[in-house]
Amino acid sequence: MSRLIIISNRVSAPKDSHSGAQGGLAVALSAALRENGGIWFGWSGETIDQFNGHIHFQQGGGVTTAMVDLEEQDVDEYYNGYANRTLWPLFHYRIDLAEYERGFAGGYQRVNDRFADTVRPLVQPSDVIWIQDYHMFPLGQSLRERGCDNRIGFFLHIPWPPRRLLGALPEAAELVRTLFAYDVIGFHTQEWLDSFCDYAIDDLGAQLDGDVLTLDGRQLQVMAAPIGIDTTEFVAASKSPTARLAYRRMRDSAVGRDLIVGVDRLDYSKGLEERFLGYERFLQEHPEERKEVFLLQIAPPSRGAVESYRKIRATLEGLSGRINGAYADVDWVPIRYVNQGYPRDQLAGIYRAARIGLVTPLRDGMNLVAKEYVAAQDPADPGVLILSRFAGAAAQLEGGAVLINPYSAEEMSDAIVQALKMDRDERIARWRTMMDNVEGEDVIWWRKKFTDALMAPAKVDA
Structure with a gap:
């Protein structure tokens, strides 16, 4: 051989x-x-x-x-x-x-x-x-x-x-x-x-x-x-003690609010600036939802020696600060912006706790975060994946994900509302369609x- x-x-x-x-x-x-x-x-x-x-x-x-x-x-x-x-x-x-x-x-x-x-x-x-x-x-x-x-x-x-x-x-x-x-x-x-x-x-x-x-x-x-992804391994990781602890920490810190999660390497191709602006549009258009949700954006830095990466980090820090300054209250912050990475088993628990997975790259060869989010969900009460149609993963997950144009703040805002209002039967049906692909065409x-x-x-x- x-x-x-x-x-x-x-x-x-x-x-x-x-x-x-x-x-x-x-x-x-x-x-x-x-x-x-x-x-x-x-x-x-x-x-x-x-x-x-x-x-x-x-x-x-x-x-x-x-x-x-x-x-x-x-x-x-x-x-x-x-x-x-x-x-x-x-x-x-x-x-x-x-x-x-x-x-x-x-x-x-x-x-x-x-x-x-x-x-x-x-x-x-x-x-x-x-x-x-x-x-x-x-x-x-x-x-x-x-x-x-x-x-x-x-x-x-x-x-x-x-x-x-x-x-x-x-x-x-x-x-x-x-x-x-x-x-x-x-x-x-x-x-x-x-x-x-x-x-x-x-x-x-x-x-x-x-x-x-x-x-x-x-x-x-x-x-x-x-x-x-290694679907079997990731599903198992989502049920591990580390994942369960991460899940409980997120649910406890949410205090009844719905978690929207984004996990991306800090890169201009991931559409993070556009994501923050789309989320801000949602806050503007739906004041009744402001204290009912929060966005957790995990964005570990990369390629710090390249000037364009330093600029995107500074832009996002300024944008998240501006949005939080405009909308935060004494007991609620709309964006939790974290510049560090987490082990995959911890991420699995965070994904499982999230009502919405927000995966909105401007262009991506594949994007495995979308598939990890699907694999980590509770089959009886799964969250909703909002996915850029410009990610490679969209070709496989379009039957279950809510597809959007990440350049459109209006589409992103509408998709967040759609996901928050989606009933359990529809969420399960969409998740099952995506999970069939994640399991059948794994790594x-x-x-x-x-x-x-x-x-x-x-x-x-x-």
């Missing part, structure tokens, strides 16, 4: 699977490595004065990890620069925030080449390689240039932008051409897949036959495979769908 080599920007060090600290992706990839054997390779998160290619190996939970340190310049240009100041905003439709610097692009390619140089000696002829996300678009090509003819797959966890938007990237054509070094590429939704194919066909002249794109004699299988289903395609024999022309 082929070993699996997983490569990602950061590596999840082996942990106790019951700690509640691992995310769904880490759980799925770790399970794949335990089943197939192999290595999880990536950046350690540490920096050194001069890159030396030294690999730090760790073993635990049946998983072997291999990590390398990078130089400060590497991190500035590859990670903070090209990945998160160029690609991330552009691929999330924020062309106004994208920065284009030759040094960023050069550092991005240099680090991918360094990853290829370092991991190549670890790869055996029968290994299958699975590369994760936008940090490593050119890594497959770099490995091919170093004589690696193994099966190599790539999965993109963020949206793929429309072809005219991608055209704003100076080296867009070169970047897309490098992706034909892969054997299989996966996207979360058909929309992202179609956008990729549109660019490859209309701008590069590729041909599509079924699920195979051909360009310059190179065949690339494309697929839509929406990631899920194990996602991982198996992709790895089955990647580990299958290459398609050969007739």
Whole structure:
């Protein structure tokens, strides 16, 4: 049986699977490595004065990890620069925030080449390689240039932008051409897949036959495979002692009020400013509800070295302060705004206590918070999910979620009212529809769908 080599920007060090600290992706990839054997390779998160290619190996939970340190310049240009100041905003439709610097692009390619140089000696002829996300678009090509003819797959966890938007990237054509070094590429939704194919066909002249794109004699299988959560584990976590304690704390602190919860990494793509404005519109239009609800927004900070992330944090602090100042009373605060993260079992209890889950990104590759909220609910008395139609998860959960345009404060206000007034029978029916999907297309289903395609024999022309 082929070993699996997983490569990602950061590596999840082996942990106790019951700690509640691992995310769904880490759980799925770790399970794949335990089943197939192999290595999880990536950046350690540490920096050194001069890159030396030294690999730090760790073993635990049946998983072997291999990590390398990078130089400060590497991190500035590859990670903070090209990945998160160029690609991330552009691929999330924020062309106004994208920065284009030759040094960023050069550092991005240099680090991918360094990853290829370092991991190549670890790869055996029968290994299958699975590369994760936008940090490593050119890594497959770099490995091919170093004589690696193994099966190599790539999965993109963020949206793929429309072809005219991608055209704003100076080296867009070169970047897309490098992706034909892969054997299989996966996207979360058909929309992202179609956008990729549109660019490859209309701008590069590729041909599509079924699920195979051909360009310059190179065949690339494309697929839509929406990631899920580890549903069984998350449902169990929602019933754990830690979750029950978190649930009781939230219910006690609510003192009979309805909790609206949002949980998002502090990022402009998550629509947090628009969410606060939509909630403020609700408070303005429905004064009778003001002291009957409160919004808990959990937003752990990220990418503090990037200026746009510092700005969004300052904006939200000012906005939450203004709303609280305008509407709070001596015994009620409309927004509880918390800048820290919580373990997943605690979050499960918080989700379960919430009458409304407010998941309103402006653009998201998937958004697993929506699925976690569904999985954590009490089947006999579930809450209501309000979901942006621009999240990848909307394609799967549209039958049960209340879908909104996150740019519209009116729609958000109306959706909150609809959710608060929704009777139990409708809430149960909507929840059951969503839960069927969350259970049926979980993270194990996602991982198996992709790895089955990647580990299958290459398609050969007739």
